[in-house]
Amino acid sequence: MHADRAPSEPILATRGITKRYPGVLALDRVDFEVQAGEIHAVLGQNGAGKTTLMNILFGLVQPDEGVLSLRGREVRFRSPHDAIAQGIGKVHQTRRLVAAHTVLENIVLGHPRVRGWLNLRGARREVADLCARYGFAVDLGARVWQLSEGERQWVEILKALYGGARILILDEPTAVLTPPEVQTLLAGLSAIVRDQGVTVLLVTHKLPIVMAISDGVTVFRSGRVVARLRTADATEEILVQHMVGRDFALRAADRSTGAGRPVLEVEQLSAFNDRGVLALRGVSFALREGEVLGVAGVSGNGQEELAQVLAGLRPAASGTVRFDGRDATRASPLARWQMGIGYVPAERTEVGTIAAFSLVENTALNYHFDPEYTPRGLLDDAGLHKLTGRIVSGYNVKAPHTSAQAQHLSGGNLQKLILGRVLSRRPRLLIAHLPTQGLDVEAAAFVRAKLLEARAEGSALLLISEDLDEILSLSDWVAPMYEGQFVAVLPRETADAETVGAMMAGVHQTQGGVR
């Protein structure tokens, strides 16, 4: 069915793009087009192929088949240099700024005009103009490491615009931002599109953002384009159906707290962060069998340090940790695994898995010390294969086979693998840090259900999340965290979104946020 197409030629289009990775068909004959001057949302679950397509559009990845066309003319990008030369800019999911340099230096870095001679004064004026136009006030002389995530994102956008980008690709730009920062970003993007006629490609899986800001939307599922709509004609329900491929409902938590034995007792725990600042400042709480404590907070308020200290990966500066009544403050990471503490880290590719290892070898990361799987010091390959097979099928990990390398799995599938691996140890205490971050609706619901299953089996669960709905739907206790401290530890019944949200934002303190 062909609806009337806008008369204008698409500024950027692909025809029949196919990309295969060993054992995975990442993109399957994708036809995709974007009109000039629109904000086009690219929507899809993890592993749907969004990021691969964006990498192809930016010249980072070469397609196996198919063609790209820009302003009606066929193009071939052998590297991002070609794409940048054609006016395409990308703002990366993981920031690629030089932290020790100033904002201005980062913006002019790699600019075609800056060859050999660096005219920072002229550049400063131009960049300052750009900033003024979009209501983004940042000290151009500030060092990048001093900036918040939202500000860094702006630096990346300015860098792309200053480099002459007419098409901006933003990959999950809101993943690490606070709500006010998201507002600033969206308003700024709208202004750029309106005033400059820039085209924006916005990769996301957050429906409210799609509905709020985009003009058109393309939905991906399993490497294919499954829908192409004008946002005005779409509703959230329609988009979810396209994304997931069937109707679904988010399951509410079944809550029946029985007072079990205390598993974890933490008293006045403090720790330094990597920069030597006291980031965790005197946290105390107790957690019983079959209980979930939800730590709610905007990232960077000491949650990472809390998780790491409890997992033994960061020394405690002061305070005590008791596990099953025994002092565990100084126990090694290995000793904690053996005691029955399981940790699901927030970083899946850097910490949770080893990219070049097979799924089986990645399973061994939590089993290499387990006598059952290492008889006489030898790894039990057959046993580990079987175990990995059980995890892969039990947790719906989409992988060609258990000998595939972890680097060929998408973030969501890695997360399910890690969770399955850790839960297969039946830990007495599970520390889950951002367990559903970056996961699509369906995978997130699955992960939450598995967490509740573990809880029902008597595990104590420390859930650290930035998603307030997730905290409220899973927790028995809610601890809003702000600047390294628990503002309170509230029973779920008395914790409502407004109260917890206000405590997370540190309302009793001075108002924060980006300018």
Add this chain to the structure above:
Amino acid sequence: MRLGRYELTLEQRPPLPAIYAALVAVLAILLALVLASFLFMSGESSVLSAYRAIFSYAFLNPHGLLATVQRSIYLLFCTFAFLVPVRAGLWNIGLPGQVYAGALGAFAVPLLLGAQEAQALALPPWLLIALMVAAAALAGAAIGGVAGLLRARLEVNEILVTMMLNSILFWVVSYMIKEGGPFMGATAEGESFRLIASLQAPLLRGVPFTAALALGAAVLLDLLFAKTALGYRIRAFGENPTAARYGGISRMTISLLVFLLGGAFAGLAGYHTFAAIPGVYKIPGNYGFYGDLAFYGIISALIARGSALGAVPIAILFAGLSLGARFAQGALRLPFGIDYALLGLLMMTFVASHVLYRFRLAWRRVQPAALRPGPAGLPEG
């Protein structure tokens, strides 16, 4: 690169079966030999006779073959000394220093037990030989361990530490064997004392027992990394130290362990060269030559990609070519340094072949710039 309607690109290959790795290695060797023939052309004899001289000396001549075997054992130990730490992501550049330490350790045993003369043997010779082997391994491990400990405890770069230790150990040996030094030989000509006959390593057809040690170690090392939990921990640490730490693998233990083990292998290399090869049985004045030779262990470990058994043919090749080319240089009056040039070319072709093993050159036709009409059959709202 673009030529008319076609263009040449370098693309990543899908993983190839292991047999290709061997094939590519053979091609790399042939290419190096072809390139090296340009150098031989400057000599007086033909290229073919130069190669015949090299190979027949290295692999057919009984003396040459024996020398090749002796040198391969030495290179193999050096290979293992680099290979074990590099599996944990750590670079042991201290092979020469650890080799020297191994030599000193071995020669310290007869010195300390007063066994420099045949009639003064307090212990049975086989026990003394075993003690010498153990002392060599321990001394190498101790020197390697310094780097491992500094790395594990204080995160001091292991490359710097091992390089510095090379220099220190070089001069320690020099002090030990110089005129008046504790290890001084009877002739006082800047060499160590000579081992008495009963302490010289037992031979089988001219090959010392260290050959069995080296081959056994190759099998055990490959089993260690493929099958054991410890090998898994070392590999995990080498691939991603942060993830390894998350999984409960101790940085301290692994760093120290791989350097102790690597150093022990280098120490054995020292024992083999100075106390087991017929005709040597002393620390000669040109011990520095053997130290420099140890660096070929690094190359052979890198080419074998961490496989100890895979390093065996490479070590034999390096040993044979270095000896054969040196022989041919003298016999055919080829230019000086031709042996080093040949090894250098071989290294370069090996490294280049690695790139071609992982990537391929592809000719692609540039598509004509025409777009087919837009897509159909999808919901449009």
